[in-house]
Each structure stands twice: as structure tokens, then as C-alpha cells.
Amino acid sequence: xxDAPRFATxxxxxxxxxxxxxxxxxxxxxxxxxxxxxxxxxxGVACSPIHTLDQALAHPQVAERALIAESEHPVLGKVRNMxxxxxxxxxxxRARRAPPLLGQHTDEILLQTGYxxxxxxxxKARGVVASADASKTGSLSTAA
Numbered sequence: 001x002x003d004a005p006r007f008a009t010x011x012x013x014x015x016x017x018x019x020x021x022x023x024x025x026x027x028x029x030x031x032x033x034x035x036x037x038x039x040x041x042x043x044g045v046a047c048s049p050i051h052t053l054d055q056a057l058a059h060p061q062v063a064e065r066a067l068i069a070e071s072e073h074p075v076l077g078k079v080r081n082m083x084x085x086x087x088x089x090x091x092x093x094r095a096r097r098a099p100p101l102l103g104q105h106t107d108e109i110l111l112q113t114g115y116x117x118x119x120x121x122x123x124k125a126r127g128v129v130a131s132a133d134a135s136k137t138g139s140l141s142t143a144a
Contacts, residue, residue: 001023006019007020033049037049066083066092066093067082067083067085067093068080068081068082068083069081069082069083069084069093069094069095070094070095071094071095071096071097071098071099072098073098073099074098074101075101079098079099081095081099083095101132102130103129103130103131103132103133104132106120106124106129106130106131106132107120107132110123110129
């Protein structure tokens with residue numbers, strides 16, 4: 001297909017994009033990823049595999065950089081989270097606390113932003129915000 005006019009230039013390939021993609025995918029399927037990475041690198045093409053989430057999380061570089069942090073969740077037990085990708089003064093990427101439950105910090109945050117306890121209770125009664133007990137039911141209040 002190298003001499004086919006519909007693939008001779010980038011503009012032509014873009015004009016026949018669906019056909020171009022189909023041909024490339026059909027050819028790529030004939031060999032494993034490692035084969036293509038080796039061939040492309042030997043040809044001087046910068047390339048890298050596209051990982052699934054499971055593959056990315058299991059990648060040796062993720063382990064080496066200790067990018068996964070664990071924390072204790074009050075409902076789920078031990079959970080794994082992405083750690084902060086930078087380190088300050090060589091510190092660890094440990095999670096200081098687990099992800100919050102639904103409504104766990106509603107009062108605290110709204111009080112800090114200037115709402116009164118009475119306003120917050122009205123918000124909860126109208127279902128505008130979640131209350132800490134919403135985490136037990138998994139839903140917001142439906143009171144009107």
C-alpha cells in the first residue's frame with residue numbers, strides 16, 4: 001500500500017482515516033506488543049505500550065517509586081490509593097487518612113466557609129448536602 005495514492009501523503013491518509021486505521025490495526029494484530037516495540041525502537045521511533053489500568057498499577061516503575069499508598073478505610077478496610085506523585089524531602093507517599101465517607105466533613109467544611117449550624121441543618125433537611133449519617137445509607141436525605 002506504500003505506493004497507493006490514497007496513502008501517499010499525510011493529507012491523503014487523513015482523508016482515508018478509517019481505512020488507514022483498519023489496515024494498521026490488522027497488521028499490528030499479527031504480532032505481540034513486544035515485537036512491535038522492538039521493531040519501532042530499532043527504527044528510531046519513540047514508542048511505548050498503552051497499558052490497561054491493571055497493567056499500569058503492576059508496572060515495576062510504579063512499585064519502584066512507591067506510588068501506591070495504603071490507608072485504613074472505616075467501612076472497606078485496607079484500601080490502595082494513588083500516592084502523591086512528588087515527594088518532599090524524601091518523605092513517604094503514605095496516605096494520612098482514608099477517603100471520606102459521604103457527608104463525613106459536611107458540617108466542618110460549611111462551618112469553615114461561614115454557614116451557621118442552622119443553615120447547614122436546613123441544607124440537610126432539603127437534601128442540598130449530605131449528612132454524616134448519609135454514608136450509612138449511601139444516599140442523600142430526601143426530606144423536603
